[in-house]
Amino acid sequence: MEKIKKYSCSAIVFIVNILLVVLGYQVIKNNDPKNVILKEDINTTIQPLSREILDTQIKIATDRENKLRDLNTAPKTIKQNQIITNTTTTVPKASTKTKTS
Numbered sequence: 385m386e387k388i389k390k391y392s393c394s395a396i397v398f399i400v401n402i403l404l405v406v407l408g409y410q411v412i413k414n415n416d417p418k419n420v421i422l423k424e425d426i427n428t429t430i431q432p433l434s435r436e437i438l439d440t441q442i443k444i445a446t447d448r449e450n451k452l453r454d455l456n457t458a459p460k461t462i463k464q465n466q467i468i469t470n471t472t473t474t475v476p477k478a479s480t481k482t483k484t485s
């Protein structure tokens with residue numbers, strides 16, 4: 385009787401673990417991709433709001449493709465703008481120096 389009390393907690397944990405494994409197996413088995421019904425209709429076509437929007441999207445895509453092509457063929461010819469900023473830093477009253485960078 386004493387041995388049963390000693391190992392009862394371990395036995396319960398073991399049984400619960402077995403039940404969790406069986407439950408996990410059933411969930412994975414039921415989530416088989418072959419059993420999933422597709423909710424999207426492939427034949428659905430999306431109409432743009434207006435022709436101007438479609439033209440603008442095409443223009444943006446073409447411009448991006450051209451820029452990427454230019455980067456791949458001649459990366460050093462792309463113009464880079466270097467902006468120099470001047471900032472003045474004020475130091476507390478103990479010193480009257482100002483820094484310019």
